[in-house]
Amino acid sequence: MPFLALANIKKSFGQTQVVHDFNMAIEKGEFISFLGPSGCGKTTILRMIAGFEQPSGGTIHIAGQDQTRLKPNQRNIGMVFQAYALFPNMTVFENVAFGLKVAGMPKAEIEKRVKEMLKLIHLEHLADRYPYQMSGGQQQRVALARALAPKPQVLLLDEPLSALDAKIRVSLREEIRQIQRQLGITTVFVTHDQEEALSISDRIVVMNAGRADQIGTPSDIYNRPTTRFVASFVGTLNIIEATIVDPAAGTVMIGDQTIALRESIADKTGGETISLALRPEAGSLSESAKGDTALTGKVVSANFLGSVVRTRIAVGKNTVSFDMFNSPDLIMPAPDEVVTLRFSAGDLLVIRD
Amino acid sequence: MKMTKFFAWFAIAVGVTYFFVPLAGTFEFSLRMRRGEYSLDAYGSVFSDVQFQQTFGFSMLMALLTIVFGMLLVVPTAYWVRLRLPQMRPFVEFVTLMPLVIPAIVIVFGYLRLYNSASYIPFTGSLLGTNILLVMSYITLSLPYMYRSVDTAMRTIDVRTLTEAAEILGAKWPTIMFRCIFPNVMSGVLSGAFITFAIVIGEFTMAALLNRPAFGPYLQLVGANKAYEPSALAIIAFAITWLSMGLIQLVSRFGKLTQSRP
Amino acid sequence: MSTASSSFIDRRTIIDWLGIAPFLIFALMFLIVPTLYLVSGAFFNAQGQFTFQNIADLFTPTIMSAYWISIKVSLASSLGGALIGFFLAWAIVLGGLPSWIRSGLLTFSGVASNFAGVPLAFAFIATLGRTGLVTVLMRDWFGFNLYSTGFNLLSFLGLTITYMFFQIPLMVLILTPALDGLKKEWREASEILGASNWQYWRMIGLPILWPSLLGTSLLLFANAFGAIATAYALTGASLNIVPILLYAQIRGDVLHNPNLGYALALGMIVITGLSNVLYIWLRMRAERWQK
Numbered sequence: 067m068p069f070l071a072l073a074n075i076k077k078s079f080g081q082t083q084v085v086h087d088f089n090m091a092i093e094k095g096e097f098i099s100f101l102g103p104s105g106c107g108k109t110t111i112l113r114m115i116a117g118f119e120q121p122s123g124g125t126i127h128i129a130g131q132d133q134t135r136l137k138p139n140q141r142n143i144g145m146v147f148q149a150y151a152l153f154p155n156m157t158v159f160e161n162v163a164f165g166l167k168v169a170g171m172p173k174a175e176i177e178k179r180v181k182e183m184l185k186l187i188h189l190e191h192l193a194d195r196y197p198y199q200m201s202g203g204q205q206q207r208v209a210l211a212r213a214l215a216p217k218p219q220v221l222l223l224d225e226p227l228s229a230l231d232a233k234i235r236v237s238l239r240e241e242i243r244q245i246q247r248q249l250g251i252t253t254v255f256v257t258h259d260q261e262e263a264l265s266i267s268d269r270i271v272v273m274n275a276g277r278a279d280q281i282g283t284p285s286d287i288y289n290r291p292t293t294r295f296v297a298s299f300v301g302t303l304n305i306i307e308a309t310i311v312d313p314a315a316g317t318v319m320i321g322d323q324t325i326a327l328r329e330s331i332a333d334k335t336g337g338e339t340i341s342l343a344l345r346p347e348a349g350s351l352s353e354s355a356k357g358d359t360a361l362t363g364k365v366v367s368a369n370f371l372g373s374v375v376r377t378r379i380a381v382g383k384n385t386v387s388f389d390m391f392n393s394p395d396l397i398m399p400a401p402d403e404v405v406t407l408r409f410s411a412g413d414l415l416v417i418r419d
Numbered sequence: 420m421k422m423t424k425f426f427a428w429f430a431i432a433v434g435v436t437y438f439f440v441p442l443a444g445t446f447e448f449s450l451r452m453r454r455g456e457y458s459l460d461a462y463g464s465v466f467s468d469v470q471f472q473q474t475f476g477f478s479m480l481m482a483l484l485t486i487v488f489g490m491l492l493v494v495p496t497a498y499w500v501r502l503r504l505p506q507m508r509p510f511v512e513f514v515t516l517m518p519l520v521i522p523a524i525v526i527v528f529g530y531l532r533l534y535n536s537a538s539y540i541p542f543t544g545s546l547l548g549t550n551i552l553l554v555m556s557y558i559t560l561s562l563p564y565m566y567r568s569v570d571t572a573m574r575t576i577d578v579r580t581l582t583e584a585a586e587i588l589g590a591k592w593p594t595i596m597f598r599c600i601f602p603n604v605m606s607g608v609l610s611g612a613f614i615t616f617a618i619v620i621g622e623f624t625m626a627a628l629l630n631r632p633a634f635g636p637y638l639q640l641v642g643a644n645k646a647y648e649p650s651a652l653a654i655i656a657f658a659i660t661w662l663s664m665g666l667i668q669l670v671s672r673f674g675k676l677t678q679s680r681p
Numbered sequence: 682m683s684t685a686s687s688s689f690i691d692r693r694t695i696i697d698w699l700g701i702a703p704f705l706i707f708a709l710m711f712l713i714v715p716t717l718y719l720v721s722g723a724f725f726n727a728q729g730q731f732t733f734q735n736i737a738d739l740f741t742p743t744i745m746s747a748y749w750i751s752i753k754v755s756l757a758s759s760l761g762g763a764l765i766g767f768f769l770a771w772a773i774v775l776g777g778l779p780s781w782i783r784s785g786l787l788t789f790s791g792v793a794s795n796f797a798g799v800p801l802a803f804a805f806i807a808t809l810g811r812t813g814l815v816t817v818l819m820r821d822w823f824g825f826n827l828y829s830t831g832f833n834l835l836s837f838l839g840l841t842i843t844y845m846f847f848q849i850p851l852m853v854l855i856l857t858p859a860l861d862g863l864k865k866e867w868r869e870a871s872e873i874l875g876a877s878n879w880q881y882w883r884m885i886g887l888p889i890l891w892p893s894l895l896g897t898s899l900l901l902f903a904n905a906f907g908a909i910a911t912a913y914a915l916t917g918a919s920l921n922i923v924p925i926l927l928y929a930q931i932r933g934d935v936l937h938n939p940n941l942g943y944a945l946a947l948g949m950i951v952i953t954g955l956s957n958v959l960y961i962w963l964r965m966r967a968e969r970w971q972k
Binding site for chain 3: 624
């Protein structure tokens with residue numbers, strides 16, 4: 067029995083269905099990210115778990131208990147909102163104490179618990195500040211402490227980092243993950259930032275138009291995307307059009323060059339066009355690079371991006387991007403130069419959707 | 420959620436009843452002049468009254484003068500405070516809000532004692548002087564509303580940049596004021612003007628105590644002496660107020676339209 | 682060099698101050714000096730000698746009862762206006778009503794809040810007066826004689842009901858934006874932390890709205906306290922409230938002491954001024970958590 071079970075969840079607003087038959091089983095202590103563009107239904111699912119929205123169909127169970135029809139204030143769930151949502155008329159201490167106070171906890175215990183929580187987020191010294199006196203990152207940490215103080219069964223994070231500066235975003239996400247591990251709390255995290263999702267999740271659900279396109283570990287999602295949407299949304303993937311030469315041998319033609327795939331395409335027929343995915347970091351121009359496959363093309367552009375140099379080359383009708391690590395003695399490819407890109411055949415994925 | 424909706428509808432129902440019953444009652448009463456049937460006789464009687472025409476005309480003129488001179492005072496002040504004396508903002512705002520706290524009757528009482536015919540500035544010693552004093556008293560009364568609407572309009576345009584741009588192009592002070600600032604805060608000026616109009620047109624205290632033949636004292640006189648005409652006048656006054664507020668909405672909507680393309 | 686720059690600064694300062702000179706002169710001539718003149722006049726007798734006699738003379742039964750009725754009417758109409766206005770504003774912002782009700786009520790409030798003075802008195806005479814519509818309908822339909830219950834439009838209750846006609850809309854107009862400012866997330870955050878609807882309003886919603894509620898209530902109080910036209914048109918000089926008393930005094934020295942009139946005016950300023958100080962103090966306490 068999974069700890070948090072979403073079964074056949076559907077949701078419509080008027081005529082438009084925003085969530086289609088969604089199923090998911092989350093284990094206790096797991097950190098799950100819902101990743102997708104805006105309007106894909108990820109926030110709606112989170113709000114249904116919280117109880118702010120009623121599913122049009124399906125059930126939500128937490129620890130074996132049916133929660134589908136419960137009100138938010140009966141669910142014992144913690145939630146952190148995108149825009150901090152600290153109560154502006156209360157100090158940090160009062161904010162964190164709020165959930166305990168409404169639960170009727172004795173004063174002394176509240177004090178002890180709040181201090182514990184403030185220690186957890188390293189803000190003991192700001193207990194008497196009002197929200198307007200703090201930075202966004204500090205406010206969001208207080209919001210986290212406030213959500214965790216009543217010891218919720220599940221923690222929901224609704225794009226908690228998107229209103230913050232890039233640097234704080236990285237440090238806070240690490241802090242969130244570390245606190246989550248420490249407490250072992252089951253967590254659902256909604257984001258549209260793939261780097262965020264990849265860096266802190268146990269598993270990622272990639273959402274597209276109200277459906278889960280793929281559910282898997284970060285490495286699965288990144289290295290073995292199963293749909294074109296996942297491949298293009300997670301990372302900057304090259305999609306290369308190829309024509310099948312011999313299904314049994316696994317050979318395809320890209321432009322006028324023929325290469326062999328490692329993945330079996332025996333189920334396809336000769337002459338069919340298929341799409342192949344190649345990560346920009348998979349290829350190299352170096353002669354000594356290991357790699358059993360090569361594509362030759364003309365350089366379209368080479369851009370210096372700091373730690374990497376991104377080069378785009380034309381192969382047949384396709385433009386393929388690839389990244390090289392920057393080093394002082396790197397020679398930038400010149401436009402119109404003909405180069406050979408080497409990579410392993412195993413890095414070429416067949417997109418099937 | 421259902422309870423919320425029920426209470427919301429209940430609140431609206433109570434409000435609508437409270438607000439519409441007096442209006443309906445007044446309207447019904449104004450039609451009762453002819454015995455046994457409804458008629459517009461009361462309105463006919465009001466409009467044909469020479470005194471109505473005279474006092475209404477006088478109050479219109481006073482309102483117009485109040486708006487023109489009030490704006491000539493308020494717009495440059497609001498502009499100057501924004502541009503050059505931001506540290507004076509709290510003080511100026513405080514002064515403009517004072518008429519909301521000091522009752523009108525107290526202010527006019529002060530005028531009567533301070534500017535009587537035996538004083539250094541004998542405003543009330545002559546007809547012209549008294550009329551000027553009336554306009555000044557109306558400017559005082561409408562100061563909170565005029566200042567606020569103009570200042571709000573100035574916040575939406577960047578006064579400083581606008582002024583600097585005009586200065587670089589070689590504009591002189593009057594040009595900046597009347598060609599750049601006034602047109603751009605026109606929506607605020609007009610909102611302030613209409614609300615001033617609504618306040619001044621039926622104003623009673625100042626006009627009665629300064630003994631001017633304005634619309635407000637006339638209304639009071641009719642109320643004390645006639646039966647059905649007061650109701651007709653109340654309906655007319657309500658219509659005038661409604662017209663002023665409608666024009667404010669129109670102006671602010673228009674203002675938003677022109678400002679949405681900066 | 683230094684003298685040149687300092688004289689430049691001086692000239693600029695002078696120009697800066699000249700810019701608001703018209704406003705300052707206007708405020709002095711038509712607002713501040715007349716008020717101060719009355720205030721100081723309250724402390725002198727007819728012979729120009731300093732005295733507290735005028736203030737002491739305020740404590741006569743007639744004048745005291747006038748103040749008392751004025752305060753009661755102002756307090757009742759401002760509290761009633763605040764309460765009903767709050768519920769109306771709440772209904773249009775958070776009640777889940779169709780949007781045309783909101784825009785309709787706001788437009789109407791803009792009109793009704795400026796519909797005061799003499800015409801308002803006429804409207805209520807035509808409605809709740811002895812031959813008014815409601816009075817007549819109650820008599821004809823239910824056989825209920827409103828005036829036999831002791832109700833009188835020319836009384837504390839009648840005046841309060843009449844004043845609320847412009848007090849309620851004023852509250853709606855000021856409070857609607859304040860209610861719009863309550864973020865949806867605050868409510869959701871309190872809900873998910875286990876708070877009930879009532880707990881949300883008691884611990885978050887009302888404390889946040891408190892400054893605007895308070896400020897508007899004060900405005901309503903001052904508004905009613907200084908109003909004379911409606912009361913005068915309703916009752917003639919028969920109702921003993923401070924503005925009417927002062928009006929009669931200005932017209933004909935009914936108190937037989939011009940300087941007592943100054944004291945009467947001073948009393949009005951003190952009461953509206955005190956309510957203002959009270960408001961500022963309460964607001965400062967309520968806004969500790971704001972910038």
